[in-house]
Amino acid sequence: MHLLNADLHSHSTFSDGSLSPAELAARAHAGGVALWSLTDHDEIGGQAEARAAAERLGMAYVTGVEVSVTFAGETVHILGFDFDPLNPALVEGLHQLRAGRNARARAMGDSLAEAGIPGAYEGAVAYAANPELVSRTHFGRFLVDQGHCSSMHEVFQRYLKEGKPGFVNHRWAGLGEALGWITGAGGVAAIAHPARYRFTPTEEFALFGEFQAHGGRAVEVTCGSHFPDEVTRYAGMAAEFDLLASRGSDFHAPGESRVDLGALPDLPGKTVPVWSLWADRIQERPAVQRAAEALR
Incomplete structure (x- = not known):
């Protein structure tokens, strides 16, 4: 085994x-x-x-x-x-955790808009089968497909890790x-x-x-x-x-x-x-x- x-x-x-x-x-x-x-x-x-x-x-x-x-x-x-x-x-x-995820995702979209990337929240939602579970991965796929970054690694280094535009603590x-x-x-x-x-x-x-x-x-x-x-x-x-x-x-x-x-x-x-x-x-x-x- x-x-x-x-x-x-x-x-x-x-x-x-x-x-x-x-x-x-x-x-x-x-x-x-x-x-x-x-x-x-x-x-x-x-x-x-x-x-x-x-x-x-x-x-x-x-x-x-x-x-x-x-x-x-x-x-x-x-x-x-x-x-x-x-x-x-x-x-x-788990339901309560998902509700918190949605609030964080909206805040991430607002933060990216301030950094010059409008529509990121709506773009990330389009990649998510479950709107309650929009995550950094969904934002990453949006940013790569829109040409803001060349890879998921670059997304996290430039936007989605602590201290960068798009990161929201929760x-x-x-x-x-x-x-x-x-x-x-x-x-x-x-x-x-x-x-x-x-x-x-x-x-x-x-x-x-x-x-x-x-x-x-x-x-x-x-x-x-x-x-x-x-x-x-x-x-x-x-x-x-x-x-x-x-x-x-x-x-x-x-x-x-x-x-x-x-x-x-x-x-x-x-x-x-x-x-x-x-x-x-x-x-x-x-x-x-x-x-x-x-x-x-």
């Missing part, structure tokens, strides 16, 4: 991805994924389509979401897996609040792409300690934005805090994402994968059985 090709971090048109849940499932299956999760930002509306598509293709599936959290003044993302998508507290909490859910929604719905929480956060060592230690104290169970060790030395570092952090290890590409769109679905390296050998929690269920799926046979 350790070498299972699991991809537990991806985004669809329900948040800021460019493919539908069914299209993502097909791409994951083509990439050899045996266990998959759709983890849209603060949104679980695509879960039924994702699960149905995965099961048609023989892949094991667990429900997923990526929740926006503010910790020590920084935006942190917490992944939730294998929860009840009908849980009232989770559904309402307070998201509290760490304990987000973990309460996930664990209250029967799910498992994981810290997403920890190397991306600009924390001091003391702040990072506090994040992991508070995450564990609130019932967090895992950390994303291998992911699309981690370099090999960071994979090693967070495998060590997983061991230090007795956390399970997760693995996910953070795939958003063909041509935009650093790593395609299913193309990540394996988890480091000494880690315990988060999917060990679901071993009895997932090993019954045809894609998982094929993967196990290939390793014999």
Whole structure:
């Protein structure tokens, strides 16, 4: 089970991805994924389509979401897996987060207009299947397609990171609040792409300690934005805090994402994968059985 090709971090048109849940499932299956999760930002509306598509293709599936959290003044993302998508507290909490996203998006449009780019909010909305979830990625696609920037990387460097026109700070859910929604719905929480956060060592230690104290169970060790030395570092952090290890590409769109679905390296050998929690269920799926046979 350790070498299972699991991809537990991806985004669809329900948040800021460019493919539908069914299209993502097909791409994951083509990439050899045996266990998959759709983890849209603060949104679980695509879960039924994702699960149905995965099961048609023989892949094991667990429900997923990526929740926006503010910790020590920084935006942190917490992944939730294998929860009840009908849980009232989770559904309402995510709804409130999406309302905050819309207000932030309008403020970003105003800020870009002041910088000489009018119509950015309306332009970003045109790229979003869900108007409640207009994100920096949607603004980025608008700015690239309108010729203001040549790439998404340039967009973030010139406009959408802190201190630049178009960046709007926002307070998201509290760490304990987000973990309460996930664990209250029967799910498992994981810290997403920890190397991306600009924390001091003391702040990072506090994040992991508070995450564990609130019932967090895992950390994303291998992911699309981690370099090999960071994979090693967070495998060590997983061991230090007795956390399970997760693995996910953070795939958003063909041509935009650093790593395609299913193309990540394996988890480091000494880690315990988060999917060990679901071993009895997932090993019954045809894609998982094929993967196990290939390793014999």
